[in-house]
């Protein structure tokens with residue numbers, strides 16, 4: 001586990017601009033990785049970037065760039081030959097890339113080879129903007145003498161730190177174990193740890209088995225939690241529900257606060273929110289409109305994390321309306337929106353109606369605002385910090401549900417007055433009158449809720 005003790009660990013970022021990725025996209029990816037690394041409490045002291053056809057299977061970087069990286073970390077820049085000869089197939093691939101490297105154009109943005117960083121900025125952590133195979137990570141560790149993390153590892157670590165509720169902690173633990181298991185190595189002296197080991201099972205296999213058991217145990221416990229939640233969700237099924245979704249740091253929690261007056265955490269850091277929070281729109285409407293705040297999305301979000309948070313998201317995604325929050329002041333908002341749409345699709349929420357919200361409009365000039373509205377006429381351009389914008393959004397939500405509601409007249413016999421409370425919970429009462437048959441209520445409700453109320457009376 002990484003720690004943030006003083007002095008601040010120094011990190012060097014590593015990115016490979018593979019074929020098809022533009023300079024702008026590559027720079028944005030590295031900037032985002034920098035923010036992620038910063039969220040973990042590291043100081044980024046250097047960036048090593050290379051253009052290649054594809055990632056080098058041995059160590060991601062080509063030989064020359066690897067030396068450059070090692071100069072910043074104080075490593076040898078060499079992968080011990082034993083590591084290269086791990087398998088003949090890997091060796092062939094490695095050699096092919098060594099040959100290819102001479103032909104590939106290199107970007108000379110980072111310090112030139114041999115220009116060792118002064119010792120005070122020597123990095124002790126190498127963070128690679130790609131998913132590393134366990135052997136790539138090992139090779140990089142050997143060549144740099146530094147701790148090596150990949151993008152997934154960084155995200156998993158941030159999730160681990162920010163998870164608050166029991167459920168989120170369990171979900172993150174599963175994701176971490178899934179991430180760690182293939183990266184386990186035979187511990188030195190591991191052969192002495194015989195206890196509990198099955199016949200012919202190495203200590204590494206034992207460790208992996210323990211991880212599998214722990215994952216199974218966690219999944220079982222989560223299933224119990226989810227069964228409870230399903231019940232609560234069932235009780236809420238007829239309510240008017242809206243979910244805030246979007247890229248991390250877009251301002252979902254800020255809008256949640258502004259719309260509901262709740263004290264959810266707002267922070268200028270990535271993945272501040274991991275738990276779904278549900279609160280009523282304020283001032284309260286009749287029936288209430290429930291708003292949920294959810295975990296943010298990010299590019300290359302590890303699939304296991306998406307899967308593990310799916311259940312938390314499910315709660316939100318049963319909403320009738322998704323508010324798709326975009327940080328319009330971020331130059332990469334288009335890519336962020338694309339990622340958000342992709343993840344929504346992946347978790348089966350692609351077809352839930354949504355309203356696009358361009359947030360942080362206070363940071364935009366008038367021309368940019370106007371251009372946004374022109375290119376996205378159905379979108380709302382707003383600032384979570386502007387009370388008048390939040391009031392207008394509230395009204396828009398009310399209007400949205402009003403338009404989806406149907407109207408009916410319900411006659412509730414005096415013997416069934418208990419139903420009145422449910423009518424108030426799930427519908428808006430337009431008028432009421434009383435006669436000898438009972439109470440007649442003219443109500444507006446969403447079609448599903450109306451059908452259920454009618455059935456209760458039938």
Ligand SMILES: Nc1nc2c(ncn2[C@@H]2O[C@H](COP(=O)(O)OP(=O)(O)OP(=O)(O)O)[C@@H](O)[C@H]2O)c(=O)[nH]1
Nearest residue numbers: 249250251252253254267268271272273296360384
């Ligand atoms: N200028 C400006 N800043 C905003 C606005 N909305 C949010 N922010 C800031 O953006 C940062 C992130 O806001 P959050 O509300 O925590 O974002 P989030 O989408 O919940 O982020 P995660 O929970 O990490 O996914 C905070 O520093 C907010 O103060 C806005 O309309 N204008």
Ligand SMILES: [Mg+2]
Nearest residue numbers: 252253272273
């Ligand atoms: Mg948040």
